[in-house]
Amino acid sequence: MENKRITQLTESAQTARKNAHAPYSGFHVGAAVLTTEESIFAGCNVENAAYPLGQCAEATAIGAMVASGATKIEAIVISSPNDDLCFPCGGCRQKIAEFADDDTPVILVTDCGKQETYTVGELLPHAFRFSHLSANKEKA
Numbered sequence: 001m002e003n004k005r006i007t008q009l010t011e012s013a014q015t016a017r018k019n020a021h022a023p024y025s026g027f028h029v030g031a032a033v034l035t036t037e038e039s040i041f042a043g044c045n046v047e048n049a050a051y052p053l054g055q056c057a058e059a060t061a062i063g064a065m066v067a068s069g070a071t072k073i074e075a076i077v078i079s080s081p082n083d084d085l086c087f088p089c090g091g092c093r094q095k096i097a098e099f100a101d102d103d104t105p106v107i108l109v110t111d112c113g114k115q116e117t118y119t120v121g122e123l124l125p126h127a128f129r130f131s132h133l134s135a136n137k138e139k140a
């Protein structure tokens with residue numbers, strides 16, 4: 001994937017991160033998905049006074065993508081402010097896998113300039129997919 005693209009996605013994720021609603025954890029996260037049609041959708045984490053209702057940045061970005069009518073992720077960038085890369089939680093790995101392939105890149109970046117790339121398959125081996133539902137066996 002081109003560096004120019006990664007920079008663009010990183011900037012989108014950072015911009016969304018500025019709007020993170022994270023008064024409980026103080027942990028601000030931004031995410032940006034690039035679709036196969038080359039559109040970018042960004043999101044931030046949205047916490048809630050009822051703690052379990054909080055939503056991760058990846059879920060917000062994926063929700064915006066789906067609401068636009070797009071369903072195929074080409075790449076996703078997850079941006080964190082400090083020196084620590086923000087690895088997606090288990091739930092987000094599953095949410096990303098729903099709209100990605102095993103070789104889709106998940107790029108983790110920090111404002112300190114750290115960057116590591118993993119594939120969806122590395123982060124979530126043996127993902128549970130549409131095709132595993134017995135009702136969909138014929139359609140896969």
Ligand SMILES: O=c1ccn([C@H]2C[C@H](O)[C@@H](CO)O2)c(=O)[nH]1
Pocket residue numbers: 022025027028029044045046047054055056057058078086087088089092
């Ligand atoms: O990949 C991640 C991991 C955590 N968070 C959020 C959830 C919560 O608001 C805060 C602390 O867990 O960070 C994300 O948005 N994405």
Ligand SMILES: [Zn+2]
Pocket residue numbers: 056057058088089090091092093
């Ligand atoms: Zn998550």
